[in-house]
Amino acid sequence: MSAPTELVKGNAVVLILSVLAREAMHGYRIARELDQLSEGYFAMGEGTLYPHLHQLEKDGLIEGYWENVSGGRDRKSYRITEKGTHELARRQAELREFQKNVNRVLSVAPEAG
Amino acid sequence: MDFLSEVEKKLDLPPGEKAQVIRELKSHYEELKGELVASGMDADLAARETSRRLGDPADVAFRLQAIHCRATWKTALLAAFPFVTGILATLLHIPVARALPASPAFLSAVHSYLAHLLILSVLFAAILLTGSIRELMRNRRPVWLATWLVVGINELIATVYLLEQLIRKQLPANQENIVPSLIFILVFGIAAMATFRRSTKWFLILGGWTILAEAMYVMHPALVHTGWFYPLLLLVPAPLVMALALRVFARHPYGNTAQASLFLFAFYVGLRSHPVVPGRWIVTLALDLLPALVIIVTALAYARSITWHRKLVVLFSGIVAVSLAGEATVISLIPQTWLHHVASYMTRATIQMLFMLFWVILVPLLFERRWSDRRPEFVR
Numbered sequence: 001m002s003a004p005t006e007l008v009k010g011n012a013v014v015l016i017l018s019v020l021a022r023e024a025m026h027g028y029r030i031a032r033e034l035d036q037l038s039e040g041y042f043a044m045g046e047g048t049l050y051p052h053l054h055q056l057e058k059d060g061l062i063e064g065y066w067e068n069v070s071g072g073r074d075r076k077s078y079r080i081t082e083k084g085t086h087e088l089a090r091r092q093a094e095l096r097e098f099q100k101n102v103n104r105v106l107s108v109a110p111e112a113g
Numbered sequence: 114m115d116f117l118s119e120v121e122k123k124l125d126l127p128p129g130e131k132a133q134v135i136r137e138l139k140s141h142y143e144e145l146k147g148e149l150v151a152s153g154m155d156a157d158l159a160a161r162e163t164s165r166r167l168g169d170p171a172d173v174a175f176r177l178q179a180i181h182c183r184a185t186w187k188t189a190l191l192a193a194f195p196f197v198t199g200i201l202a203t204l205l206h207i208p209v210a211r212a213l214p215a216s217p218a219f220l221s222a223v224h225s226y227l228a229h230l231l232i233l234s235v236l237f238a239a240i241l242l243t244g245s246i247r248e249l250m251r252n253r254r255p256v257w258l259a260t261w262l263v264v265g266i267n268e269l270i271a272t273v274y275l276l277e278q279l280i281r282k283q284l285p286a287n288q289e290n291i292v293p294s295l296i297f298i299l300v301f302g303i304a305a306m307a308t309f310r311r312s313t314k315w316f317l318i319l320g321g322w323t324i325l326a327e328a329m330y331v332m333h334p335a336l337v338h339t340g341w342f343y344p345l346l347l348l349v350p351a352p353l354v355m356a357l358a359l360r361v362f363a364r365h366p367y368g369n370t371a372q373a374s375l376f377l378f379a380f381y382v383g384l385r386s387h388p389v390v391p392g393r394w395i396v397t398l399a400l401d402l403l404p405a406l407v408i409i410v411t412a413l414a415y416a417r418s419i420t421w422h423r424k425l426v427v428l429f430s431g432i433v434a435v436s437l438a439g440e441a442t443v444i445s446l447i448p449q450t451w452l453h454h455v456a457s458y459m460t461r462a463t464i465q466m467l468f469m470l471f472w473v474i475l476v477p478l479l480f481e482r483r484w485s486d487r488r489p490e491f492v493r
Binding site for chain 1: 170
């Protein structure tokens with residue numbers, strides 16, 4: 001089962017920042033990490049990851065840099081910035097509060113289905 | 114057509130920026146395809162699966178383009194902000210500029226006007242240059258950087274000009290003192306030569322031009338009061354301004370040619386619209402406010418354009434508008450000698466338009482092509 005596209009889009013920022021908060025990595029690895037950590041739930045068109053990454057870079061929440069890898073190839077990796085760390089903390093708190101209240105409302109409803 | 118070719122075809126970004134985006138996607142594409150092949154999948158099948166997983170190329174290209182090209186309204190307004198304040202400054206001084214030139218009140222009005230403008234210019238230049246330098250130090254190239262940097266530099270030039278005017282007014286009457294102007298030309302000449310110190314040819318051309326400009330001014334100081342001398346004088350800082358535009362924007366990995374063109378457009382139009390000449394309020398309205406309005410609209414439209422080519426079309430339209438509308442307004446102000454002025458001003462407008470098109474759009478494009486093989490690997 002995978003998450004609805006709109007839900008992934010809406011939370012892409014917090015998901016990417018969470019992954020990058022652990023360590024710097026390139027786009028392909030970010031996609032793999034998201035896929036593995038959520039056991040496939042947050043699967044998204046991998047190409048659509050890049051508009052999110054570029055927007056975050058433009059907003060100064062992450063920082064991109066080119067590095068050489070084996071085989072003479074270059075690849076662009078990203079690291080979270082201080083601004084990004086603050087933004088992540090803010091969004092985490094926001095999401096936890098939201099989750100808590102959703103659970104509170106859901107708990108009063110009888111189990112459907 | 115595979116995913117990468119399709120994205121490349123649909124992505125309308127400046128070449129350097131586009132190459133970086135494609136290179137990043139290519140790295141992802143190859144890594145994913147390599148992993149699928151390593152897991153035992155046939156190469157053709159792996160290529161198709163990779164394209165499928167990367168998603169709809171048109172959607173990816175459109176979203177990337179929107180992020181790279183289109184600024185938010187907030188950023189767009191920030192880019193236009195310095196010119197809006199320029200208009201406000203002009204409007205505030207119109208009552209002063211309306212004083213009768215023959216009256217004794219006029220001289221004191223001019224002094225007050227220049228002193229106020231001097232303080233405003235210094236403050237404004239400080240704010241705009243501080244903001245621009247901060248972005249430059251952080252290696253960022255937001256769209257407003259070009260206009261802020263240009264207005265900061267123009268204010269600095271205006272400050273030097275106003276200082277020269279104030280010094281002149283302290284000198285005895287009828288004494289033509291050319292020293293401040295000579296220093297003005299020399300400073301720009303040396304700065305331009307220092308910028309092109311690695312090219313012997315350009316170093317000598319600029320040195321020669323600076324000496325020629327100085328010699329012309331020493332021999333015929335009255336030349337500076339003729340209309341055609343000013344464009345020639347502008348040729349002294351022109352290479353310096355071009356070098357700045359290319360190095361800060363066109364050649365920078367996070368900048369691009371269109372930003373360099375915006376910088377050059379704002380520089381030349383901004384120089385025209387600076388309210389440095391009091392006593393001509395109606396001409397100030399026609400010649401100074403109109404270009405300022407055009408540049409505000411151009412900056413907003415440029416920032417909000419979604420493709421690189423549209424940005425260049427916006428600048429092209431801005432150049433045509435500022436050249437034709439400015440001169441047309443002057444014609445409408447002088448109805449008595451209408452026919453004579455139509456020919457004269459239209460010729461000036463056309464020359465100005467051609468010069469700006471060449472200098473603002475074509476030169477950065479030519480440099481972009483020439484430099485493409487000297488770029489770092491990842492932006493080729």
